[in-house]
Amino acid sequence: MEHRQIIDWAIEATQELLQKQGNIQETDIRDRIIEKFNIKRQRDYTSDKEHENRSDLIVYHKGKPYLIYEFKKYFKPIRKSEIVEIQKDFGKLHKAxxxxSSCKTYFVLVSTSSYIEDAKIEGMENFMNLSVGLNKIFKLDYMGKMIYLYNRKRAIQPDFCVLSWEIK
Structure with missing residues (x-):
């Protein structure tokens, strides 16, 4: 089980949901990922939601947290209040x-490409800039703690994009 697989399932889930219902929620994407996870039997891996600090998705390996995810979706302009929620998710993942320490924590954004440039955090380089290559490090001082974000995986589709950052 790898992060790449979760992102592939997020892409598939988003495509399916946009075709069926148009308006989708983070929980819709997460629940589809869990369905796909359960269909493909995962030896020694299990998944859960809203555990380990109430994270959106947790993948366990032999009973221990292995991958922890927070998902956000934006198909509209991103408001300042939503940036605060993103920062809280970064803090939650940093704490996890x-x-x-042996698990990996990821923030995943599903959005239309035209809106991701709106998500600027004061005092921080724009971490959602699509022209920045993978593995770039971004730093955020959040409540006195230095949080590091690493661009990890991205997929640009005609109607949406899926971007992910590893949080340390």
Missing amino acids: HQTH
């Missing part, structure tokens, strides 16, 4: 990584 500190608690379970």
Whole structure:
């Protein structure tokens, strides 16, 4: 089980949901990923939602947290209040990584390409800039803690994009 597989399932889930219902929620994407996870039997891996600090998706390997995810979706302009929510998710993932140092924590954004440039955090380089290559490090001072974001995987589709950052 790898991060790449989760992102591939997020892409498939988003495509399916946009075709069927148009308006989708983060929980719709997460639940589809869990369905796909359960269909493909995962030896030694299990998944859960809203555990480990109430994270959106947790993948366990032999009972221990292995991958922890927070998902956000934006198909409209991103408001300042939503940037605060993104920062809280970064803080939550940072805490999870500190608690379970052997696991990897990821923030995943599903959005239309035209809106991701709106998500600027004051005092931080624009982490959603599509022209920035993978593995770039971004730093955020959040409530006195230095959080590091690493561009990990991205997929640009005609109607949407899926971007992910590893949080440490």
